[in-house]
């Protein structure tokens with residue numbers, strides 16, 4: 001198993017049910033490996049902040065074709081390997097996790113509570129922006 005950090009594998013970075021279903025090649029280009037490794041170190045800090053050994057990645061790297069297939073905008077940090085969608089059931093609901101991450105010192109660019117179902121986090125900067133995205137649109141997380 002190729003790993004990108006102590007607890008995350010390359011398989012978790014590139015795996016996508018949508019890519020598998022549509023036959024999209026979602027292999028990681030080597031030039032994005034350093035982005036992925038930076039994001040993986042961020043995820044290691046998320047594990048520590050949440051005191052959890054079970055962060056389940058639902059989407060990490062997405063090539064442009066896959067990103068378009070899931071209806072995401074083409075500037076998404078997923079396309080550069082910097083963003084991760086995840087849940088962490090042992091640490092609470094996605095909303096509780098967003099709250100915990102805001103209180104933590106995890107150096108994220110953006111954390112988003114998405115559709116009441118998962119947490120999106122990105123590490124391409126340290127703006128520490130917190131948002132909600134759902135069927136009503138995008139707004140500050142409050």
Ligand SMILES: [Zn+2]
Pocket residue numbers: 059078083084085120121
């Ligand atoms: Zn995302």
